[in-house]
Amino acid sequence: xxxxxxxxxxxxxxxxxxxxxxxxxxxxxxxxxxxxxxxxxxxxxxxxxxxxxxxxxxxxxxxxxxxxxxxxxxxxxxxxxxxxxxxxxxxxxxxxxxxxxxxxxxxxxxxxxxxxxxxxxxxxxxxxxxxxxxxxxxxxxxxxxxxxxxxxxxxxxxxxxxxxxxxxxxxxxxxxxxxxxxxxxxxxxxxxxxxxxxxxxxxxxxxxxxxxxxxxxxxxxxxxxxxxxxxxxxxxxxxxxxxxxxxxxxxxxxxxxxxxxxxxxxxxxxxxxxxxxxxxxxxxxxxxxxxxxxxxxxxxxxxx
Numbered sequence: 001x002x003x004x005x006x007x008x009x010x011x012x013x014x015x016x017x018x019x020x021x022x023x024x025x026x027x028x029x030x031x032x033x034x035x036x037x038x039x040x041x042x043x044x045x046x047x048x049x050x051x052x053x054x055x056x057x058x059x060x061x062x063x064x065x066x067x068x069x070x071x072x073x074x075x076x077x078x079x080x081x082x083x084x085x086x087x088x089x090x091x092x093x094x095x096x097x098x099x100x101x102x103x104x105x106x107x108x109x110x111x112x113x114x115x116x117x118x119x120x121x122x123x124x125x126x127x128x129x130x131x132x133x134x135x136x137x138x139x140x141x142x143x144x145x146x147x148x149x150x151x152x153x154x155x156x157x158x159x160x161x162x163x164x165x166x167x168x169x170x171x172x173x174x175x176x177x178x179x180x181x182x183x184x185x186x187x188x189x190x191x192x193x194x195x196x197x198x199x200x201x202x203x204x205x206x207x208x209x210x211x212x213x214x215x216x217x218x219x220x221x222x223x224x225x226x227x228x229x230x231x232x233x234x235x236x237x238x239x240x241x242x243x244x245x246x247x248x249x250x251x252x253x254x255x256x257x258x259x260x261x262x263x264x265x266x267x268x269x270x271x272x273x274x275x276x277x278x279x280x281x282x283x284x285x286x287x288x289x290x291x292x293x294x295x296x297x298x299x300x301x302x303x304x
Contacts, residue, residue, distance in 0.1 A: 004087050005087055006121070022225060025102050031159075034156060049303055093125055095125035101118070102116065135273070138178045138264050139174060140240060145183050148164045155214070165192070187260075188242070198248070203232045207235070208235045211238075218252040221288070222285065229280065231277065246270075258283075
């Protein structure tokens with residue numbers, strides 16, 4: 001079955017889901033987007049969208065920053081996402097990409113006078129990282145994380161992701177799986193597409209939102225899961241050297257899920273194996289996301 005894409009309220013075939021060459025977002029990055037996972041539970045015969053409400057809330061917050069406006073309420077947009085998943089009826093894990101953007105028009109930075117367009121599509125997605133079970137090899141990027149005074153890092157703004165792409169390409173071409181970016185002041189910020197967590201002496205630590213991180217929805221879930229399992233959770237500034245000396249280290253993100261890190265810049269983390277708390281939180285997250293943990297059922301929206 002050919003995949004369907006919802007564009008401005010109408011379904012089109014995957015091959016016809018195109019934009020005009022003069023689209024403002026293509027030239028200047030004036031788009032906001034989300035990445036949302038839906039996990040298919042074979043036993044239940046259902047596809048569960050994870051934290052749909054929170055993703056839509058974040059999308060609409062970011063739309064205000066770029067002065068984007070579409071004729072749908074947040075609930076209507078959430079309903080549209082559910083319908084796209086249902087229309088495509090993929091009985092496997094999928095990634096959902098809603099995007100809202102300034103549309104076609106004449107050349108120029110000022111976007112007003114153009115349409116505010118939107119699209120929603122899904123694609124199959126298993127593991128984002130090939131070596132996630134063995135643990136990732138990461139490096140500290142030579143690229144500093146963008147700061148809020150130049151371009152908002154807290155949301156998913158298309159133009160801002162050039163920063164992430166540069167870090168990712170540098171890491172992969174140098175033989176690593178992923179990069180960790182530092183703030184302009186030299187403190188740990190995040191990965192190219194993930195938040196960072198450290199575990200030391202049983203305490204789970206992660207950089208605060210003031211250190212130019214994306215306000216990650218999976219990050220928030222892991223903080224909740226950690227606290228619910230009796231782990232102390234601390235949000236604080238983290239120095240680069242702490243990456244090398246911590247007991248456990250892992251990424252979180254919608255695409256990357258919970259991804260253990262076993263080395264940074266060639267320095268082995270802990271004993272080089274996936275840590276016990278990382279493993280515990282990874283299992284807890286997947287149980288919740290696949291609908292196997294009733295305590296977190298409010299995080300899930302059934303698509304079919």
